[in-house]
Amino acid sequence: MTSKVVEGSICSAKNLTFKTCFERYTRNRYKNFAYSSLETIGGVDLRQKTILDAGTGEGWQTLLLASIGLPREIVAIDSAHGEGSSKDCLAVLSSNMKRMGIRNVGIARMDFPNNAFRDSSFNVVLALQSIHHMYVTRERISVSSEAAEEYKRIFREFYRVLALGGWLIILEIRPTNLSEFLPLYRSEINWPFHQEPEELIELARAVGFANVSLRWYVPFPLRHFRRLLENKIGNWLTTSRYHVYAQKSSRS
Numbered sequence: 595m596t597s598k599v600v601e602g603s604i605c606s607a608k609n610l611t612f613k614t615c616f617e618r619y620t621r622n623r624y625k626n627f628a629y630s631s632l633e634t635i636g637g638v639d640l641r642q643k644t645i646l647d648a649g650t651g652e653g654w655q656t657l658l659l660a661s662i663g664l665p666r667e668i669v670a671i672d673s674a675h676g677e678g679s680s681k682d683c684l685a686v687l688s689s690n691m692k693r694m695g696i697r698n699v700g701i702a703r704m705d706f707p708n709n710a711f712r713d714s715s716f717n718v719v720l721a722l723q724s725i726h727h728m729y730v731t732r733e734r735i736s737v738s739s740e741a742a743e744e745y746k747r748i749f750r751e752f753y754r755v756l757a758l759g760g761w762l763i764i765l766e767i768r769p770t771n772l773s774e775f776l777p778l779y780r781s782e783i784n785w786p787f788h789q790e791p792e793e794l795i796e797l798a799r800a801v802g803f804a805n806v807s808l809r810w811y812v813p814f815p816l817r818h819f820r821r822l823l824e825n826k827i828g829n830w831l832t833t834s835r836y837h838v839y840a841q842k843s844s845r846s
């Protein structure tokens with residue numbers, strides 16, 4: 595487990611190129627992004643691994659990982675149909691790669707559920723805020739068997755493209771949040787289309803994943819209140835984001 599290695603790399607001054615690029619083109623703070631990125635990686639070892647970023651968008655996560663030099667190769671795919679990010683997101687990723695001189699990233703326009711990857715192609719699959727955009731019915735798994743089937747198909751693909759011992763890392767948002775009730779807060783999130791973590795955990799186990807775990811996300815400004823907020827209620831009061839980790843284990 596390399597959380598120390600990753601933390602050291604992300605926080606070191608070596609990555610000014612990524613920092614400059616990130617802050618210039620997203621107008622967000624690098625510090626916040628580096629924190630959330632580290633939270634996402636959790637304890638998963640990325641050294642010399644082959645990573646699939648499924649639904650990469652403009653690929654900032656991919657760029658950060660590539661710039662810290664841990665993975666051997668990253669494949670960043672996106673359907674680029676304009677929902678969840680712009681239609682030119684892959685072109686943005688490509689030009690930022692050139693700006694940073696990054697070479698170990700492959701980019702492809704691809705619909706993940708209908709991907710053409712061979713079995714066991716990746717050591718890590720990232721699905722960061724992308725699963726709820728990949729399916730068609732727009733229903734909760736708990737009320738729609740069609741939605742449940744579509745999600746299962748996506749999870750079967752995650753499982754198939756992962757090598758033995760590989761990790762699936764999911765970042766998702768729950769179907770509800772305090773901000774829905776606050777008129778001052780404007781959000782583009784379609785909350786009801788999202789799924790609860792328990793539902794994704796069940797799906798992961800159903801398709802064969804082992805070592806499935808859940809981690810509530812505590813946002814950067816509130817990180818010192820982690821012990822208070824790292825639970826379902828704290829999560830609902832803040833961002834409603836959560837991570838699910840699942841391993842394709844040799845025993846599963």
Ligand SMILES: C[S@@+](CC[C@H](N)C(=O)[O-])C[C@H]1O[C@@H](n2cnc3c(N)ncnc32)[C@H](O)[C@@H]1O
Pocket residue numbers: 648649650651652653671672673674675676677678679680683704705706707721722723724727728729
């Ligand atoms: C909310 S964005 C997240 C982007 C990035 N992962 C992040 O966390 O910033 C969701 C992305 O998933 C992509 N996406 C949606 N359906 C997809 C599909 N079927 N296959 C691949 N990517 C898809 C969208 O185009 C969009 O770029």
